[in-house]
Amino acid sequence: MREQQSLMVEVRSDDGHLSVAMATVRRALLRLEATTVDGMSAGPAFVSAPIPVPGAQLLIVDFGRLPAEQVLAVPELLVRRLYDAGVCDATVSVTRPGQVGAVRDFGPSARCYLRGRLGPPFNDVPGPPPWPLLDVALEWLHGTRRPAEELSALVLGLQVPLTAETARPVTAAVLSTLPTATALTVLAGDLTDRLVAATLGRDRTLPAATLTVASADPLLADLPGRMRGLRDVLRGHASALLWAGVDAEPDSERALSPQWSQRPPVPGSPVTRRPGVELLADVLVPDAMWFQILSAGHLARLGGLPPGATPLPHGRAELTIGEAEQWLPGHPDADAVRAEGHALLAGCLVSAAQARQMSAARASRSAPPR
Structure with missing residues (x-):
């Protein structure tokens, strides 16, 4: 989270609530907003729609100019939104940068x-x-x-x-x-x-x-x-x-x-x-x-x-x-x-x-x- 501005988040779960939960996660990320040091309002530059793959959902996020403290709070936000939507058993990870x-x-x-x-x-x-x-x-x-x-x-x-x-x-x-x-x-x-x-x-x-x-x-x-x-x-x-x-x-x-x-x-x-x-x-x-x-x-x-x-x-x-x-x-x-x-x-x-x-x-x- 500290090293990358863009992330591919993978949430792997067999829970039937996963697709609905990921839509909730996306809405929460899109609502993130903060004021930067130059007084400008900033939020994520891009949040993809959830991408379904076998047994998992992917989410592409570009945090743009969002301040570091809010970026580092995203894992807790993500887990909380998943849990609130009924997903209680999941593996959350981030893919590695490409070659x-x-x-x-x-x-x-x-x-x-x-x-x-x-x-x-x-x-x-x-x-x-x-x-x-x-x-x-x-x-x-x-x-x-x-x-x-x-x-x-x-x-x-x-x-x-x-x-x-x-x-x-x-x-x-x-x-x-x-x-x-x-x-x-x-x-x-x-x-x-x-x-x-x-x-x-x-x-x-x-x-x-x-x-x-x-x-x-x-x-x-x-x-x-x-x-x-x-x-x-x-x-x-x-x-x-x-x-x-x-x-x-x-x-x-x-x-x-x-x-x-x-x-x-x-x-x-x-x-x-x-x-x-x-x-x-x-x-x-x-x-x-x-x-x-x-x-x-x-x-x-x-x-x-x-x-x-x-x-x-x-x-x-x-x-x-x-x-x-x-x-x-x-x-x-x-x-x-x-x-x-x-x-x-x-x-x-x-x-x-x-x-x-x-x-x-x-x-x-x-x-x-x-």
């Missing part, structure tokens, strides 16, 4: 970017079930992890153990309670020799995910093989994707983000940095990549199928440029194949300023009338 720093220690990685169909108000067509990319991510994770590797979720920097059976219900419940601007990462293993991570965005309007795999030993990484495996995943779920791409990245810095990594510009390239095209994923792409799934909107801007593309159902296409090995950082062909990709996809590539203008225009068209 966020260790994720950044890995070098080059194979990474897959996924974008689901835009939700309301940007699409009037009813969307697929909630978190459509979660099942894709977990299927890949289960197929990629070693039998002995345990699963865990990083939630607001906190690590929550998972099992193969609880991964889907727990992650879906967490995604339903997180603030919109945050993300959830599911990890396989303890990050000692390799990184296997699936990160999902919280926003249902702009569904986004990344799948990342890397190795502490570059000689054992087999990044080209991993890239081909990610391409197979995308092909198997193409109907659920608005856009997707597979690339080789120079590091693992963005493994905990559903967004693409920034990369130095390629000489002569129209792309100086990967722009924010989340709102435009049906018509624009962030960059050239080894493999991409393109929508009908992309093909319309390109004037039809680009050379080498393969048609997909519903007016869509897939495009592979060169061999996976050629896209690895440091490969002598890397600049050339990326430049080829920029030429093939020029109609779907814009500057950061153009992306902002187009995104603002789409958002204004979708805003409800006053």
Whole structure:
């Protein structure tokens, strides 16, 4: 309690009153308020809805600027509220901080970017079930992890153990309670020799995910093989994707983000940095990549199928440029194949300023009338 501003509280009990009791605990935490040394009123920055897991309930709490004396009184408050609500037998604990720093220690990685169909108000067509990319991510994770590797979720920097059976219900419940601007990462293993991570965005309007795999030993990484495996995943779920791409990245810095990594510009390239095209994923792409799934909107801007593309159902296409090995950082062909990709996809590539203008225009068209 003294060391962490954000906590994941776990209350484990078979008591039938637990779910009602945890709702009471949350209301009590939300009512906490104090005056800080600068005379401002302060309370918890965030208290999640209770997250049900087998035999337990989780509660994510960010105490914000709440004074230490009130934070240290929370355990007594929590126990008292549980007892008053009828829970007399429970184990209360706090999860350990996640291994966020260790994720950044890995070098080059194979990474897959996924974008689901835009939700309301940007699409009037009813969307697929909630978190459509979660099942894709977990299927890949289960197929990629070693039998002995345990699963865990990083939630607001906190690590929550998972099992193969609880991964889907727990992650879906967490995604339903997180603030919109945050993300959830599911990890396989303890990050000692390799990184296997699936990160999902919280926003249902702009569904986004990344799948990342890397190795502490570059000689054992087999990044080209991993890239081909990610391409197979995308092909198997193409109907659920608005856009997707597979690339080789120079590091693992963005493994905990559903967004693409920034990369130095390629000489002569129209792309100086990967722009924010989340709102435009049906018509624009962030960059050239080894493999991409393109929508009908992309093909319309390109004037039809680009050379080498393969048609997909519903007016869509897939495009592979060169061999996976050629896209690895440091490969002598890397600049050339990326430049080829920029030429093939020029109609779907814009500057950061153009992306902002187009995104603002789409958002204004979708805003409800006053």
